Amino acid sequence: MAWISGGFVVLLCMVAVLAPLLLSPDAPFQISNSVLLAPSAGHWFGTDDLGRDVLLQVIWGTRISLIVGIVSALAAGIIGLVVGAISGYCGGLADAMIMRTTEIFQVMPIFVLAALIVAMAGAGETRIIAVIAGLSWPQTARVVRSEVLRIKGLGYAEAARCLGISEFRILVFEIIPNAVGPVIAVSTLTAAFAILLEAALSFFGLTSSDTISWGSTLSTGQRLLYTAWWLSVFPGTLIFLTALAFNMFGDCVREALDPRSE
């Protein structure tokens, strides 16, 4: 399971990296007269209403989806790690404030907020990444915090304190390395969430029209649902498979870390 899902993500990464090298950047945008062709030998995934090749669009869209997914998961992971570590280790007022903040985030309708921000402030990859990361770090922060709290009370952390090792070194060398597993698990889940969120935003037509992502192709598909099913089936399947791969990978990490599983 871990190999299949990991392999799929690696394959997608390769596609994302190689696409701009092998394709001319205009190719996916190439308008032609062959409008709304069903999948055939010439166009494996068919063409859209402007005669653009869906396969090329899907390949091109891999970049945006993956970049948004991975970068925002990374950013959320880092923010969450720092905030969670501070919250768990320092305790007191800082902890209380951070926890209240994450609680508030938890009850926010994240998609609506993201849609609101993007709609009002304007779309763009970086902005979408910032919004997704900015809204999904609390998850990680909570996980990190509970891990830090748990490990802080364990014998080895206390023994290190009794040896006179500084608090900062204890946090960095004793606690965080042992808290990393759950952080990775939750980060892969964040990546899947980010990919779905990006797809949803572009599906709602909130991303700028000159970038191609899986969600934006899907959005065209929604308009032409009755005539051109291929516009929905292929990009949708890819979003699903990618999110699935990240989720599966996250599950594998979590299972490997769970002492009860063996």
Place this chain on the structure above:
Amino acid sequence: MADILTLDHLRVAFDVQGHRVDAVSDASIRVPDGGSVGLVGESGSGKSTLARTLMGLLTTPPAVLEAKSFAVEGQSLQIGDHAAISRLRGNTFAMVFQDPLSYLNPLMRVGRQIEEAVRLHDGRAAVHHRISELLDLVHLPQRVARSYPHELSGGMRQRALLAIALACRPRLLLADEPTTALDVTTQMEILALLRELRRELGMALLLISHDLVSVAELCDEVYVMYGGRTIEHGPCREIFRSPSHAYTKSLLDAARAQRSGRKVLETRPGALSVGG
């Protein structure tokens, strides 16, 4: 005196991914009717598994059970026959456990939990009367019936568990480390209560404990269990005075705390000068 329980050559294994791990490899035990028997051993010696087996509480698989013979009240039974055991459970024998809090349902009032057991044996009309009788028997005030488990102290919870166990007027009570999780003061109260109940109700007791002192106080006979085997048994007094097995000796040594400590205290010149 007839035996209320006889069990010969019990073996309990667990299937862990194809490997058979013995929890109990060879255990034999007899409890005379109305008698009191102690079963001592450390954690991991298999004594709790033995108790669960007797109560038919092990799920098979993963557990694999074998015994040469198993009889309750002289009636021979199959060791793995859960249906037969569950008919006896709550009628012929009942059980109390180590950690009284976790053995009570946190969402249900204590009275309801006693009632569940009572209903199986008494008619609808007698239920309330019987519940209050049971509470009296274990020296709990009547108001406890309306309390939730978390509102009670450790000792009261153990009494509540005893009330549940006694609901069906058992002939044999299995007590698995009934005092381990309690305060010392409460421990003594519960031991006294067990002694009193045994005298009043004339039921047999199988006390499973790692604490030699409470076994010595409560039981006439003792079985010593080690590594899944019953290695020694006999009247308490004899065993404690002249154990034949080396392991029993080390258990007794630990209980007397005479192993190294005293010797060292004596051989350390001036060791007491600081304190004394």
Place this chain on the structure above:
Amino acid sequence: MTTETQPARPLLDVRSASISFKQQHGAMVHAVRSVSFAVGAGETVALVGESGSGKSSLARLVLCLTRPDSGEIHLAGERIDHLSNRELRTRRLLMQPVFQDASAAFNPRRTVMQSLEQALRCSATPPVDMRPAVEELLEQVRLFPASRLLNRFSHELSGGQRQRLGIARALAVNPRLIVADEPLSGADVSIRGQILDLLIEIQESRGIAYLFITHDMTLARAFAHRVLVMYKGEIVEQGTTEQIFAEPKNEYTKILVKAAASIDDVAA
């Protein structure tokens, strides 16, 4: 009551220390209430109490892992409870903990060698050559053969071995006091005896003092010079082991002593 029988300048001196915690729903728990006692150099003091009596909170207080709400803690003649963590660093080496749960006492990502090396590096005079120093430590706690254990992780050791390793780490910085919180409660009978023997041996060769926290009166009788009895956050009685067992004054102590009655008394 015991002030005149205690050494003039005790190694550890706890003066009316108190600490309370706030529970989740706002109720205050007074874990330790105005507790005073002293531990002299080279002495073994047993702190006896049941779970919930506050003895573990007291241990954490002594180790400065939590600070008292009021009261003072003096170590080797110096008040330490109000020092900052930075100031505490060197003083902390005078006392070291040995924990109950040996499986959590070591960082799972470090080998035996790495764990002990970390401890040795913290000592006042870190050895230049680590490997022989680590091996020597392992031999002191009777972990043989040292060379084969070095690259193991703590979870690859048996419970008894881990507990010895815990003692080795404490010894690495040459402490004068070891605070041992139920170090034997997870161990089998046979291993208990061995570890007790080891602790006594170390005391004889190094003159270390022990604050030995236990719920087991029989252990206290076997091992300690003096006994402190803790009940509901307070020390209800303290005295030499002989005094406590021969003529306990406090009602609670009497119960404890009675409960710890030797098997001979009961079986007779």
Place this chain on the structure above:
Amino acid sequence: MRRLLLTRLLWAIPVVAVVVIVNFLLTRLVPGDPLVAIVGEYPVTPEYLAEIRHNLQLDQPLAIQLVSYLWAVMRGDLGFSFVNQQTVLSLVLQRAQASLLLLGPALLLATIVGLLFARISIARRGSGRVLLSAIVLFGFSVPVFWLGQMLIVLFAVKLHWLPAQGMASMRGVHGALATGWDFFLHWIMPGFTVGVFHVAVIARVAQASLRDAMSQDFVITARAKGISERAIFWRHILPNALLPVITVIGYNFGAALTGTIMVESVFAWPGLGTLLLNSITNRDYPVVQGIFLLSGSIIVLVNIATDLIYGFIDPRIRSGYSGGR
């Protein structure tokens, strides 16, 4: 219990306040005149613009603007939607009904189905676990709006079994029963789509909590009493296993509502989601903000309700017991 209610209500205040303030800041942070964000690109009379400018004190410092915005929100004045020719509040409330009509039954069914799956997965160990993790992974990974599309293509376009869009038939039906049936037919696909995620959530938690409850010691007590396995399950295991499930329903209500909003536009269900999409397309920002405010408030309310239900079931929470012996 009173205390619990009080603390939860107190907790809700800052949350709603944050939602309102975020709303306010967004309007003011949009490049250009905030009026653009408030009115959108709808051609309105200059008199009206002046009125808004005065009402919201847009010529005053930011702090005063915030106060007047808060005051406006508290009075229920969320602005006016020119596109829909309706006040935002009434529009949003009206659409919220349709959304809840879609979400409510879906949540209820999903909870039951999730519990069933959890029970099955425990009963049949190997295959049950595989089935459960497949369901969970599917529910967590599938983009709901796409799933909706696929269902429409299959069941409406190809097979003509179910209506593709809306909440009721255009031609109208007569009689309560026929109306109900008509609604049900329209509900099936979006309801299923919304429910999929939730089934996954419930199934995962319920499996863990059921397994946990089954291995609790009090089950042994119950068994030792001699009561039947059926009674043990219904009286002892299920109530205890439900506690985490209730928490997770409340905790994930936001996600469920978001899912509904995403699904609606696919099925043209006349709820908040469709409204959101239309408003974004039309740059009708007050409506978007209104949806954010309302959905945030609903989620907060549901969270409070969850805690109260939890407290109602669990006497330990009710009495503020914090665990331990």
